[in-house]
Amino acid sequence: MDLLIRNVRPMGRNPADILIRSGRIARIAPAIEAPDVAVEDGGGHLAIAGLVDAHTHLDKTTWGMDWHVNDQRATLKERIDFEREHRLEIGIDPHRQSMRHALGLVAHGTTHIRSHVDIDTRHGLAMMEGVVATRDALRGVIDIEIVAFPQSAIITRPGTAELLDQALAAGAEVVGGIDPCGMERDPKGSLDVIFGLAEKHGKPIDIHLHELGELGAFSMEMILDRIRTHGMQGKVAISHAFCLGAPDWQRTQGLIDELAELDVAILTTGTPSVPVPAILRLKEAGIRTGAGCDGIRDTWGPWGLPDMLHRAQVIGMKNGLRRDADLEYALHVCSSGGAEVMGFAHGLAEGMPADLTLLQGQTLAHAIVDCAPRPLVVKGGRVTARMGELVGLVMP
Amino acid sequence: MDLLIRNVRPMGRNPADILIRSGRIARIAPAIEAPDVAVEDGGGHLAIAGLVDAHTHLDKTTWGMDWHVNDQRATLKERIDFEREHRLEIGIDPHRQSMRHALGLVAHGTTHIRSHVDIDTRHGLAMMEGVVATRDALRGVIDIEIVAFPQSAIITRPGTAELLDQALAAGAEVVGGIDPCGMERDPKGSLDVIFGLAEKHGKPIDIHLHELGELGAFSMEMILDRIRTHGMQGKVAISHAFCLGAPDWQRTQGLIDELAELDVAILTTGTPSVPVPAILRLKEAGIRTGAGCDGIRDTWGPWGLPDMLHRAQVIGMKNGLRRDADLEYALHVCSSGGAEVMGFAHGLAEGMPADLTLLQGQTLAHAIVDCAPRPLVVKGGRVTARMGELVGLVMP
Numbered sequence: 001m002d003l004l005i006r007n008v009r010p011m012g013r014n015p016a017d018i019l020i021r022s023g024r025i026a027r028i029a030p031a032i033e034a035p036d037v038a039v040e041d042g043g044g045h046l047a048i049a050g051l052v053d054a055h056t057h058l059d060k061t062t063w064g065m066d067w068h069v070n071d072q073r074a075t076l077k078e079r080i081d082f083e084r085e086h087r088l089e090i091g092i093d094p095h096r097q098s099m100r101h102a103l104g105l106v107a108h109g110t111t112h113i114r115s116h117v118d119i120d121t122r123h124g125l126a127m128m129e130g131v132v133a134t135r136d137a138l139r140g141v142i143d144i145e146i147v148a149f150p151q152s153a154i155i156t157r158p159g160t161a162e163l164l165d166q167a168l169a170a171g172a173e174v175v176g177g178i179d180p181c182g183m184e185r186d187p188k189g190s191l192d193v194i195f196g197l198a199e200k201h202g203k204p205i206d207i208h209l210h211e212l213g214e215l216g217a218f219s220m221e222m223i224l225d226r227i228r229t230h231g232m233q234g235k236v237a238i239s240h241a242f243c244l245g246a247p248d249w250q251r252t253q254g255l256i257d258e259l260a261e262l263d264v265a266i267l268t269t270g271t272p273s274v275p276v277p278a279i280l281r282l283k284e285a286g287i288r289t290g291a292g293c294d295g296i297r298d299t300w301g302p303w304g305l306p307d308m309l310h311r312a313q314v315i316g317m318k319n320g321l322r323r324d325a326d327l328e329y330a331l332h333v334c335s336s337g338g339a340e341v342m343g344f345a346h347g348l349a350e351g352m353p354a355d356l357t358l359l360q361g362q363t364l365a366h367a368i369v370d371c372a373p374r375p376l377v378v379k380g381g382r383v384t385a386r387m388g389e390l391v392g393l394v395m396p
Numbered sequence: 397m398d399l400l401i402r403n404v405r406p407m408g409r410n411p412a413d414i415l416i417r418s419g420r421i422a423r424i425a426p427a428i429e430a431p432d433v434a435v436e437d438g439g440g441h442l443a444i445a446g447l448v449d450a451h452t453h454l455d456k457t458t459w460g461m462d463w464h465v466n467d468q469r470a471t472l473k474e475r476i477d478f479e480r481e482h483r484l485e486i487g488i489d490p491h492r493q494s495m496r497h498a499l500g501l502v503a504h505g506t507t508h509i510r511s512h513v514d515i516d517t518r519h520g521l522a523m524m525e526g527v528v529a530t531r532d533a534l535r536g537v538i539d540i541e542i543v544a545f546p547q548s549a550i551i552t553r554p555g556t557a558e559l560l561d562q563a564l565a566a567g568a569e570v571v572g573g574i575d576p577c578g579m580e581r582d583p584k585g586s587l588d589v590i591f592g593l594a595e596k597h598g599k600p601i602d603i604h605l606h607e608l609g610e611l612g613a614f615s616m617e618m619i620l621d622r623i624r625t626h627g628m629q630g631k632v633a634i635s636h637a638f639c640l641g642a643p644d645w646q647r648t649q650g651l652i653d654e655l656a657e658l659d660v661a662i663l664t665t666g667t668p669s670v671p672v673p674a675i676l677r678l679k680e681a682g683i684r685t686g687a688g689c690d691g692i693r694d695t696w697g698p699w700g701l702p703d704m705l706h707r708a709q710v711i712g713m714k715n716g717l718r719r720d721a722d723l724e725y726a727l728h729v730c731s732s733g734g735a736e737v738m739g740f741a742h743g744l745a746e747g748m749p750a751d752l753t754l755l756q757g758q759t760l761a762h763a764i765v766d767c768a769p770r771p772l773v774v775k776g777g778r779v780t781a782r783m784g785e786l787v788g789l790v791m792p
Binding site for chain 1: 462463465466467468469470668669670693696697698699709710712713714715716718719720721723757758759761762765
């Protein structure tokens with residue numbers, strides 16, 4: 001795909017044109033001559049590499065459906081049980097809903113997704129099949145990586161480990177996991193299964209760790225031990241990692257130092273209601289950090305949008321960021337940071353894949369705070385959205 | 397002002413019409429006959445009483461101006477000093493900017509504002525004069541109550557107490573204050589001045605209390621002591637009250653019980669980056685609770701919108717609310733809750749002032765989460781905005 005985008009401000013710098021040849025960025029410079037190539041007017045907008053949603057759940061949103069009234073006072077386990085038992089009767093078809101969710105992300109400038117997809121003994125691989133159909137339908141529009149996610153726990157629901165094994169054999173790229181203590185009730189047993197599957201399939205790991213304070217720190221230590229013994233340095237991400245937001249600096253710094261040493265990545269969603277890892281602290285420690293929208297408008301709760309620029313806002317506000325330079329780092333976490341965790345080439349530079357989005361705003365920080373519609377979204381040189389509206393794509 | 401609004405869902409209930417006579421709600425019922433009255437089509441939208449921003453700063457926003465680049469790593473005192481010394485050179489004209497801020501609130505459905513306005517020895521009453529001009533210009537469009545706010549502190553800047561006295565004599569309705577320890581460095585001295593001014597002018601008090609943990613608890617105790625000795629029960633609000641978000645339940649419950657006993661109101665902004673009082677806990681204790689947008693896009697930081705429905709979102713997310721009924725309470729805090737703190741008649745009921753706004757959404761919770769443009773805003777029977785656009789009003 002060839003394209004010339006005229007008059008944009010790459011990462012907020014001076015105006016330039018971006019020439020795309022065969023789906024890659026061929027040149028970034030003022031006044032490029034390329035008479036054979038289709039032209040888009042960049043309108044002087046900001047240009048950044050595509051946004052990356054590195055932690056979401058494509059299979060569970062009610063986006064585009066009737067409002068789901070939530071009347072439960074529920075624990076984490078009750079929310080999980082409710083979703084598993086009622087998702088189909090509520091009408092959350094995994095293919096239709098993952099299409100809506102993913103296309104919403106496209107319209108808002110996201111070019112890559114890592115999605116956890118529930119694998120459990122109630123539904124087997126049905127949720128994953130729906131998301132795989134979406135991944136196939138949106139090839140060339142947005143890249144989707146699938147985490148086989150045992151949300152209902154492995155140990156307490158026999159048969160789950162075998163389903164995870166099947167999901168990984170069937171193409172899930174990442175081994176998922178959930179609170180080894182809080183949900184699994186067996187940290188040793190569950191982590192041994194997860195690391196065993198990762199070793200068997202040669203695939204990376206991404207574990208949800210909601211556990212707070214000392215419990216989360218304990219589970220994190222159990223994970224770190226296994227990274228060392230299994231030689232999984234650089235191949236594990238921990239999602240949420242709320243325990244790193246605990247107030248004991250000495251305790252959390254010990255964990256952060258070990259995360260850095262073992263090159264463990266952190267994925268944050270900036271959840272406003274709980275402690276979260278401080279992204280500037282992770283940056284200082286050199287820890288790869290990405291972000292995600294998490295579940296949006298699902299049976300767990302009503303919040304969230306399929307929009308990683310909005311997520312940069314949520315993360316920025318939660319982290320108490322005020323300086324423009326710090327807001328730019330929040331945007332980095334929501335774009336290149338996710339790419340560093342998932343491990344693909346990403347950036348607004350010559351030779352890189354032509355995955356990019358334009359933003360409205362005088363500066364990058366202004367764009368994050370305003371969160372206005374994206375003037376143009378490009379994936380591999382193909383225009384996929386313009387001013388928040390999909391181009392050549394239909395929302396089901 | 398007379399008006400008939402056809403086909404709305406009052407507070408999410410069954411469709412009805414709302415008849416307004418002489419600026420008050422005369423009747424709420426299906427199929428009202430009133431052939432002499434102008435008609436607005438409510439389009440089946442939700443109707444609520446007007447939103448109330450009970451804690452904002454009209455005199456300091458950069459809304460509608462060029463993006464202000466923030467490059468300071470600043471303490472609270474440094475932010476205050478920077479703003480005081482540079483606000484005029486940056487071009488933050490208190491009248492123009494308070495007009496923009498207030499009209500932004502109007503466009504988003506707010507009908508009442510309580511604004512803190514800086515009173516200090518650098519600018520005297522100049523900021524208040526700008527906001528008073530806005531209050532006069534917007535009479536009948538939005539009600540504005542002014543808190544004489546010694547943001548730069550009273551005790552450390554001699555002459556401030558006299559300026560507050562002048563501001564209260566000149567029409568400020570409420571005596572303000574700021575962190576008696578952290579900013580004033582003299583809790584006894586500053587609180588004695590504040591309570592003395594309240595007594596002299598017969599006016600209520602609204603104190604900013606950012607202090608965290610035990611320091612904030614100590615300052616709160618000092619305030620509570622004086623409420624008792626000055627007989628100010630029911631006449632004091634504490635804004636932010638971050639110390640009530642501290643983890644020691646026993647300690648904070650003691651404070652909450654005393655707040656309830658002395659009928660002290662709490663005003664929250666749901667700040668995502670610090671501990672905040674839990675609104676459901678305050679509700680359980682019977683504490684009047686309102687909310688505000690706080691400063692928006694000012695030299696302190698980039699966040700915030702002139703939109704109390706968005707604030708209900710921020711507060712809902714920060715408080716970890718998921719149930720529809722709990723979201724509705726967040727909306728209450730952003731509307732009637734503020735009215736209970738400020739003390740004016742408010743509600744979608746016959747006999748009440750015709751201050752109301754329509755919301756888009758299937759349910760109230762849906763409206764909060766979507767935060768779509770308000771179809772109609774009415775103040776005292778006058779239409780002030782339609783679909784997010786001002787009606788008969790010009791943004792300067």
